Amino acid sequence: MTQPDMGLIQNILQFIGVFVSFSIAYVAYRGVRQTESSSLLRLATAFIFLGFGFLIEGLVGLGNLVVLPISTTEVVVGGLLLETTGYFFLAFSHAVDVLISKKLGVALLVFPVITLTSTQLADILSILSFYFVLYGVVETVYSYARTRKPDTLLIALGLSLIGVGTFFQWLSLLYQYVGVLSLLQIILQEMGLLILFTPVLNFAVGGVKVNGSV
Amino acid sequence: MAQYRTQVRIIADVLSTAKDANTEGTGVGVTTLLRKGNMSYTRLSKLLSELVGSGLLVELDGEKISKYMISQKGIQFLNAYYAFEDFAQSFGLRL
Numbered sequence: 294m295t296q297p298d299m300g301l302i303q304n305i306l307q308f309i310g311v312f313v314s315f316s317i318a319y320v321a322y323r324g325v326r327q328t329e330s331s332s333l334l335r336l337a338t339a340f341i342f343l344g345f346g347f348l349i350e351g352l353v354g355l356g357n358l359v360v361l362p363i364s365t366t367e368v369v370v371g372g373l374l375l376e377t378t379g380y381f382f383l384a385f386s387h388a389v390d391v392l393i394s395k396k397l398g399v400a401l402l403v404f405p406v407i408t409l410t411s412t413q414l415a416d417i418l419s420i421l422s423f424y425f426v427l428y429g430v431v432e433t434v435y436s437y438a439r440t441r442k443p444d445t446l447l448i449a450l451g452l453s454l455i456g457v458g459t460f461f462q463w464l465s466l467l468y469q470y471v472g473v474l475s476l477l478q479i480i481l482q483e484m485g486l487l488i489l490f491t492p493v494l495n496f497a498v499g500g501v502k503v504n505g506s507v
Numbered sequence: 508m509a510q511y512r513t514q515v516r517i518i519a520d521v522l523s524t525a526k527d528a529n530t531e532g533t534g535v536g537v538t539t540l541l542r543k544g545n546m547s548y549t550r551l552s553k554l555l556s557e558l559v560g561s562g563l564l565v566e567l568d569g570e571k572i573s574k575y576m577i578s579q580k581g582i583q584f585l586n587a588y589y590a591f592e593d594f595a596q597s598f599g600l601r602l
Contacts, residue, residue: 324591324602327584328515332600333591386600436599444597492597496590 303476306483307351313486314344314379316493335386342379346372373418380425380459383452384432412466419463426456444492451488458482515602518563519588520544521554525564525577526585534567534574 318340324333349372433449458481465474512520524543528535541551555575558564563581567574577585592602 320594324594327587328591328602330513330515330591330595330602332595332602336595336598336600386598433599436596440596442596444593445599448598489598492594495597496594 303479304351304354306479307347307354309483310347310479310486311344311351313490313493314340314347317489318344320493320496332386335382339379339382339386342375342382344379346374346376346379348372349375370414370418373415373422377418377422377425380422380429384425384429386429416463416466419459419466422459423456423463426452426459430456444495447488447491451485451491454481454485454488456485458485513602515588517544517546517554518558519585519592521551521558522563522577522581522585525575526582529576532576534565534576536572536574540575 318337321333321337321340324330325337349368353368353372430449430452433445433452437445437449458478461474461478461481465478468474521540521544524540525535528539528543537548537551537555540555541548544551546554555564555566558581559566559575562578563584565576565578567576588602595602
């Protein structure tokens with residue numbers, strides 16, 4: 294497979310990620326409007342960040358295939374920053390109060406930008422994403438132990454695949470096999486995201502129409 | 508271990524009781540709602556006023572005490588609540 298072919302596949306997968314993330318965010322946001330649930334608010338926030346992160350990375354990929362006026366390094370770091378923030382909200386949807394999450398999220402956005410180079414920043418963001426996803430997996434498995442709901446276990450599997458994907462993303466920054474590792478990373482992440490899409494499908498099949506609100 | 512109930516969960520519990528306990532179609536009394544809703548009388552009274560005001564419950568004027576019945580809007584709300592609860596639980600979250 295040639296480098297442009299691989300780039301095209303990565304790009305297509307990135308845009309599938311954008312669609313899946315925004316779909317989950319949309320359903321969660323509808324839930325927020327109907328139920329005023331802070332858990333769903335954090336979930337919607339997580340997937341909005343992830344969606345924009347994937348969108349930026351996808352656009353950068355598009356810039357590599359077609360000539361676009363984009364400086365890649367900083368923009369990729371920007372995308373990674375959004376992704377990491379998304380994973381942060383995803384991980385802490387389970388536990389942290391929404392106001393604390395916002396403060397930490399802002400801290401996460403501001404702190405590293407000032408002090409580090411782009412490569413160091415990308416490195417740190419990737420490994421942070423990995424730890425956030427790992428935490429999310431642990432919490433989701435714990436939740437499964439409580440509810441015994443098969444969908445929850447499926448989401449834990451999806452998050453695990455995303456976690457391994459982010460680990461490969463980190464490795465791709467350290468080692469030479471960038472193309473292969475990047476492709477592996479994005480395939481695993483997309484598989485994980487598609488699994489995360491299952492509740493959206495279930496919700497769509499359920500066909501809920503609501504007029505009432507509190 | 509007892510779990511903290513959010514406001515929306517309490518509302519869903521009250522609506523659910525008003526729906527399920529209304530077997531004769533004559534509405535559900537405050538005593539039944541209190542027993543199944545697991546909250547104080549003051550809190551329930553305030554909540555019932557809000558739910559009637561927002562059209563989720565209908566107040567039926569009885570001879571001695573008021574009875575409550577879930578409205579069509581209340582049923583739609585309850586269905587939506589269950590759907591979003593299912594969605595949230597898939598992600599390991601509680602509403």
